[in-house]
Amino acid sequence: MVVVGLGAGVWAFLGDGDGQASTGTAATSTPDPCSASPHRSYPMSQAPRTIPAVRSHTPARGPGWRPAHGERVVVSDESLADEGRLIAGELGLSYGGKTDDSHAGDVRLALGGGKGANPESYSMTVHSGCVNITGPADAGVFYGTRTLKQEIKGSGSAPEGVVRDEPAKPRRGFMLDIARKPFTESWIEDRVRELGDLKYNELGLHFSDDQAFRIQSKTHPEIVSKVHLTQDQVKRIVDLAATRHITVVPEIDSPGHLGAVLAPHPELQLRNAQGVPTSGAIDISKPASAALIDDLLNEFAGVFPGSQWHLGGDEYLALMASDPAASYPQLAAAAQQKYGSGGTIADLTTNWMNDRADTVRAHHRTMRAWNDGFYRDTSVRPAKDLQVAYWTGKEYGARPPVDYLSAGRRVINYNDEFLYYVLGEPQTFVYPTGQRIYEQWTPRVVRGTTAVPARYDGQILGASFAVWCDIADAQTQDEVADGIRMPLRATVQKLWDPGNPELSWTDFKTLAGRLG
Numbered sequence: 001m002v003v004v005g006l007g008a009g010v011w012a013f014l015g016d017g018d019g020q021a022s023t024g025t026a027a028t029s030t031p032d033p034c035s036a037s038p039h040r041s042y043p044m045s046q047a048p049r050t051i052p053a054v055r056s057h058t059p060a061r062g063p064g065w066r067p068a069h070g071e072r073v074v075v076s077d078e079s080l081a082d083e084g085r086l087i088a089g090e091l092g093l094s095y096g097g098k099t100d101d102s103h104a105g106d107v108r109l110a111l112g113g114g115k116g117a118n119p120e121s122y123s124m125t126v127h128s129g130c131v132n133i134t135g136p137a138d139a140g141v142f143y144g145t146r147t148l149k150q151e152i153k154g155s156g157s158a159p160e161g162v163v164r165d166e167p168a169k170p171r172r173g174f175m176l177d178i179a180r181k182p183f184t185e186s187w188i189e190d191r192v193r194e195l196g197d198l199k200y201n202e203l204g205l206h207f208s209d210d211q212a213f214r215i216q217s218k219t220h221p222e223i224v225s226k227v228h229l230t231q232d233q234v235k236r237i238v239d240l241a242a243t244r245h246i247t248v249v250p251e252i253d254s255p256g257h258l259g260a261v262l263a264p265h266p267e268l269q270l271r272n273a274q275g276v277p278t279s280g281a282i283d284i285s286k287p288a289s290a291a292l293i294d295d296l297l298n299e300f301a302g303v304f305p306g307s308q309w310h311l312g313g314d315e316y317l318a319l320m321a322s323d324p325a326a327s328y329p330q331l332a333a334a335a336q337q338k339y340g341s342g343g344t345i346a347d348l349t350t351n352w353m354n355d356r357a358d359t360v361r362a363h364h365r366t367m368r369a370w371n372d373g374f375y376r377d378t379s380v381r382p383a384k385d386l387q388v389a390y391w392t393g394k395e396y397g398a399r400p401p402v403d404y405l406s407a408g409r410r411v412i413n414y415n416d417e418f419l420y421y422v423l424g425e426p427q428t429f430v431y432p433t434g435q436r437i438y439e440q441w442t443p444r445v446v447r448g449t450t451a452v453p454a455r456y457d458g459q460i461l462g463a464s465f466a467v468w469c470d471i472a473d474a475q476t477q478d479e480v481a482d483g484i485r486m487p488l489r490a491t492v493q494k495l496w497d498p499g500n501p502e503l504s505w506t507d508f509k510t511l512a513g514r515l516g
Contacts, residue, residue: 045159049511050150051489052199052496053503054165062160065131067152071105072096080109080141082243087145091152107131107148109141120201121166124148126158139245140166143199150197154514167199169443171412171462172495173249174488175204179260180211181423181469182227187477188237196244198492203241204249204310204464208296210259210280211472219299220292222264231303238304250304253312254293255282255352265292270318272327281317284352285334294359301363309365311386313353313373315395318345339379346375350382357383368412372398387461392416393447401446405456413446413463419491421484424471432465434486435505441491442498465491486512 045064047057073088074096075081081097088095093107102108113121113136122135122144133144147165151158174195176183192203207214212225215234229237238248259280262269268289270281282289301309318328324345325332335343338351357367361383368387372395388404391414404411413419418441422429443460444451452460465488467480475483489512493501501508 042160045161047161048147048151048159048163049154049503050147051508051512051515052167052493053501054147054163055497056164057159058162058164059159060127060161062127063129064157064160065105065107065126065129066157067091067093068105070094071107072103073107073109074099074102076108076110076112080111080138083138083142083145084109086243087149090149102130105129107133109145110134111136111138111141113140118166120170121164122147123165124158124163126160126162131158139201142196142245146197146199150515153516154511167496168498169460169462169495171202171464172200172492173202173204173412173462173464174200174484175206175249175251175414175464175466177206177209177467177469178214178229179207179209179469181472181477182212182214183477185229185233185237187481189240191481192237192241192244192246194488195246196241198489199496200488200492201245202247202249202308202464204251204466206251206253206310206468208252208261209257213260215300215303217296217299219295220261223261225260234303238306247306247308248304249306249308249310250300251310251312252293252296252300253314254356255284255289255349256280256314256316257312258282258293261292261296268292270328270331272321273329278317278328283330284348285330290352290355293356297356297359298363301360301365307364307366309360309363309367310389311353311356311360311367311369311373314370314391315372316349319349319375320395342379344378346378347380349373350375350378350380353386354380354383357386361385371401371404374399374404376403387412389414389464390446391420391466401452402456405452405459409459411446411460413443413460414466415441415446415448415463417448418445419463419465419487420468421466421480421487422468422470423480424474426470431483432487434488434490434509437487438490438493438501438505438508442494444498462495463491 042061044061045059048054072094073084075084075098078098085095112134117136119137120139120143122133122140124144124147125132133141135141135144148158213223214225214228216228216230217224241248257280262282268282268286270278270283272278318324318331321327331345331348335345335348339347353369353373360367368389371388371390374382376399388409388411390401390411392398401411418432418437420429421432442451443463444457446452467484
């Protein structure tokens, strides 16, 4: 039984395999222009071709729907106005606002769904020349409009029948390193639009590193690089992302990768026993170090109002020394003073991360940190609510993903074997291909090429494809956009549905070319 909610009435019809319908009874005496029974002469519809592919389509006989002059997008609730105006403009339709009446050819957006339903789920019913998209929250309705947009782009019409769709994973991200290489506001906004159409819901911005600090700071203007985004520019990016249901996730990495922040604050740079400065590392034994980073975290919590935050935590060079205590006696002394004779620099570094987490938690954010910022065998334990951004198993302190999963931690997959696009291909990195992701990777492949056991699937929140700009001039920003195009599409396909894709890679690539 398929229930179609349109206009002032709710119509029910029983499919008999030939598209015949039982009689329906409208809730009012006004005929619903979208309620006509489909004619036998129509062939059974085919499932729409979209990226990511829809999870379910119930075919039916009927004309489907195609946009025509004078047709409208209407909504059941004013909270869907942004979604309604966007799809109306994209399809060349008028926006009719909130209304209870229906016209032939309408696209109706509505809120509805069972209690506890996935807020990113939706159903889309195409029946007798009308479209009804319903979801339990505006995010799901938005994704339904993305499916409709792709259907029209790909084939000119939306097929008769019912789509029921939802993502397998709640975190579907793209991370961009703008610290090593500046990207223009317009380029980033183009990626936001692309990500929105592909049903991504996160854009990570890594804007602080040894090379540069790329966003205007009003509390510490001395750290900002000459080429940077203003806070007004960032606000426009954040606002645009919000219209696409994308959360912008900032990362101010610490206690390593702070070269740009430390350049005007040399007194806070970590020095070894011989007094030689350690690149990018802040001296976590000094209270002024914490005060400086907390100033930035508090300031940028106002710039990035989204619910997610990345604390960094990777590659603190003090812990990558062969004998950290001998190389950095001031850190060892601070650890012992704080934690007793058994205190270690790893304890002190874990406490640093926990303190930064306290600062960000006060702004009601959900936090993640790189996996090599979690150290084994420390007396100080990382905050329980820290999620693990797992990227590698090659760095100091790195552990296999199962170590975190078996301890109950939630993990976001940044697997550098598949999901790292590193400019210039330094070290052992090679540019990832969409085909390899599409054919070999799933969200459970967190490290290397081997999947973690299925019992941990629920703890893997999703994944993020990442662009790192180690050799910044190796590609222009347009070359980056072209290089990541198919990997982004392959990644989101596996995050939306990690099963074996129905299409071959060749057909998937052809579809991507048709959809744009």
